[in-house]
Amino acid sequence: MSTQASRSAARTMLSPAVILLFVWMIVPLVLTLWFSFHRYNLLTPERYGFIWFQNYANFVTSPDFWGAIVNTLILVLGVLFITVVGGILIALLIDRPIWGQGPVRILVISPFFIMPPVAALVWKNMFFNPTNGLFAAAFHAIGLRPYDFLGQAPLASIIVIVAWQWLPFATLILLTALQSLSSEQLEAAEMDGAPPVKRFWYIVLPHLSRAITVVVLIQTIFLLGILVEILVTTNGGPGTQSTTLTFLVYKEALLNFDAGKAAAGGVVAVILANIVAIFLMRAIGKNLDA
Amino acid sequence: MARAVSTQRKAFNTVVAWGVALLIAFPIIWTVLTSFKPEPQAVATPPIWLGFDWTTKNYHDVVQQRGYFSFFLNSVIIALGSTALGLLIAIPAAWSMAFVPGRRTRDLLMWMLSTKMMPAVAVLTPLYLIFRTLGLLDSRLGLVVVLMLINLPIIVWMLYTYFKEIPGEILEAARMDGASLWNEILYVLTPMAIPGIASTLILNIILAWNEAFWTIILTVTDAAPLTKFISGFSSPQGLFYAKLSAASTMAIAPILIMGWFSQKQLVRGLTFGAVK
Numbered sequence: 367m368s369t370q371a372s373r374s375a376a377r378t379m380l381s382p383a384v385i386l387l388f389v390w391m392i393v394p395l396v397l398t399l400w401f402s403f404h405r406y407n408l409l410t411p412e413r414y415g416f417i418w419f420q421n422y423a424n425f426v427t428s429p430d431f432w433g434a435i436v437n438t439l440i441l442v443l444g445v446l447f448i449t450v451v452g453g454i455l456i457a458l459l460i461d462r463p464i465w466g467q468g469p470v471r472i473l474v475i476s477p478f479f480i481m482p483p484v485a486a487l488v489w490k491n492m493f494f495n496p497t498n499g500l501f502a503a504a505f506h507a508i509g510l511r512p513y514d515f516l517g518q519a520p521l522a523s524i525i526v527i528v529a530w531q532w533l534p535f536a537t538l539i540l541l542t543a544l545q546s547l548s549s550e551q552l553e554a555a556e557m558d559g560a561p562p563v564k565r566f567w568y569i570v571l572p573h574l575s576r577a578i579t580v581v582v583l584i585q586t587i588f589l590l591g592i593l594v595e596i597l598v599t600t601n602g603g604p605g606t607q608s609t610t611l612t613f614l615v616y617k618e619a620l621l622n623f624d625a626g627k628a629a630a631g632g633v634v635a636v637i638l639a640n641i642v643a644i645f646l647m648r649a650i651g652k653n654l655d656a
Numbered sequence: 657m658a659r660a661v662s663t664q665r666k667a668f669n670t671v672v673a674w675g676v677a678l679l680i681a682f683p684i685i686w687t688v689l690t691s692f693k694p695e696p697q698a699v700a701t702p703p704i705w706l707g708f709d710w711t712t713k714n715y716h717d718v719v720q721q722r723g724y725f726s727f728f729l730n731s732v733i734i735a736l737g738s739t740a741l742g743l744l745i746a747i748p749a750a751w752s753m754a755f756v757p758g759r760r761t762r763d764l765l766m767w768m769l770s771t772k773m774m775p776a777v778a779v780l781t782p783l784y785l786i787f788r789t790l791g792l793l794d795s796r797l798g799l800v801v802v803l804m805l806i807n808l809p810i811i812v813w814m815l816y817t818y819f820k821e822i823p824g825e826i827l828e829a830a831r832m833d834g835a836s837l838w839n840e841i842l843y844v845l846t847p848m849a850i851p852g853i854a855s856t857l858i859l860n861i862i863l864a865w866n867e868a869f870w871t872i873i874l875t876v877t878d879a880a881p882l883t884k885f886i887s888g889f890s891s892p893q894g895l896f897y898a899k900l901s902a903a904s905t906m907a908i909a910p911i912l913i914m915g916w917f918s919q920k921q922l923v924r925g926l927t928f929g930a931v932k
Contacts, residue, residue, distance in 0.1 A: 379748030397782035
């Protein structure tokens with residue numbers, strides 16, 4: 367029973383947030399679109415001019431572009447695979463009765479709170495480094511030659527770092543979902559003689575499907591934007607072996623100062639992200655009705 | 657008999673779970689250990705686990721030679737500033753959507769969520785240029801505003817899901833008793849909403865503290881927070897593992913502790929209420 371007065375007050379209270387977000391979204395987006403149709407290099411601003419789709423053509427036909435798209439897909443899918451499978455296994459493990467569940471949970475979720483540059487640099491130097499890293503020491507100990515992880519397998523190494531950061535998030539959400547599963551159903555299945563694998567496949571996994579969807583979609587949004595982990599470890603290299611779409615746009619904008627081409631790349635990124643976003647909105651939108 | 661088996665099982669599960677948990681947290685534990693090592697011992701092969709010459713020299717070095725505190729101060733200002741500003745704007749908005757929902761409330765919420773989907777690189781160029789034009793590059797104010805806007809949808813959503821759980825009858829009762837709108841918010845709603853607001857506050861501080869895209873791109877030195885400070889270690893500089901570890905430990909410690917206390921809220925906030 368809202369009165370006219372409270373409704374207008376509600377609008378007043380809502381407007382600052384809406385206006386700010388609207389401006390925040392629309393102004394840079396319009397500018398990005400605008401720049402994407404112009405020749406605009408920050409080093410030679412006097413050559414500014416309208417060039418139709420030239421930036422898009424240059425961006426999409428540059429030799430790095432398709433490699434960057436493939437790298438982006440590998441990074442996102444690799445991290446998703448590790449975190450979802452690992453997250454389910456760890457959630458199942460912690461959900462069982464164990465001693466010290468609290469401390470175990472704390473240990474498992476800790477990596478999520480580590481700021482990206484710390485995570486990336488700790489892994490880069492103290493684990494992956496071929497001379498002083500712990501992995502090199504372990505290889506030595508078993509009589510193998512040290513492996514230059516970031517040099518030989520840059521993308522896989524970055525996947526390890528990012529998966530380590532996001533595994534806790536997946537675990538925590540899947541654990542939360544797991545704890546809402548009624549034990550009666552599982553016990554009934556056990557009584558009927560269903561083996562653990564079947565119980566997992568027919569009862570636990572369907573129950574988790576919603577949480578898995580949420581994990582996949584939210585992580586994808588964040589993973590598409592990964593930059594710092596690449597910037598401080600491989601800087602996109604060697605060559606362009608670990609250059610993703612995000613990194614490519616960053617490089618055009620702040621290293622090559624080609625604002626026009628970077629803007630075109632940004633628009634491409636928006637289109638990609640929107641495809642993902644449509645699915646996410648549907649999944650979360652359903653929950654609003656529930 | 658059954659009991660004995662289950663105890664054995666529990667012991668087995670406990671060992672496995674602790675093993676996995678320690679493995680996952682190992683990079684953090686190793687970083688903290690390394691931060692207390694003298695530099696030569698930090699790179700020793702084979703690695704020295706505990707029997708090294710414990711020292712706090714690295715912490716002294718990081719604080720005194722590298723000006724740790726100005727970065728720390730910037731992190732605090734940016735995280736707290738953007739959170740406070742965000743709450744100030746989000747609380748009224750979430751209140752009105754939760755208690756005076758209109759036909760468009762749902763669409764509005766979904767639209768706010770959609771602003772989160774915009775890839776940061778898409779607005780990198782214009783935002784950088786706007787900042788340069790307005791003289792906001794490397795300024796705390798600029799970062800406070802940007803981080804507030806980035807996290808505003810999450811704050812609104814989180815508060816909205818908490819406010820939704822407050823029974824509307826209580827507000828109506830207060831209204832019947834003649835409470836004005838502001839009194840209603842101040843004396844009836846706020847006390848009930850404190851736990852939700854506190855959780856939102858903590859999650860947002862964590863997110864702002866760890867934000868490492870804009871904080872690195874839009875700063876040089878004056879407004880640079882800890883994310884930028886740590887990134888400065890990306891090029892090798894002689895023996896630096898112990899110092900990197902000390903700097904990292906100091907950068908993550910406050911947030912790690914806050915994070916431990918906010919596990920549940922984390923799930924809710926980051927899934928926009930889809931998983932509780």
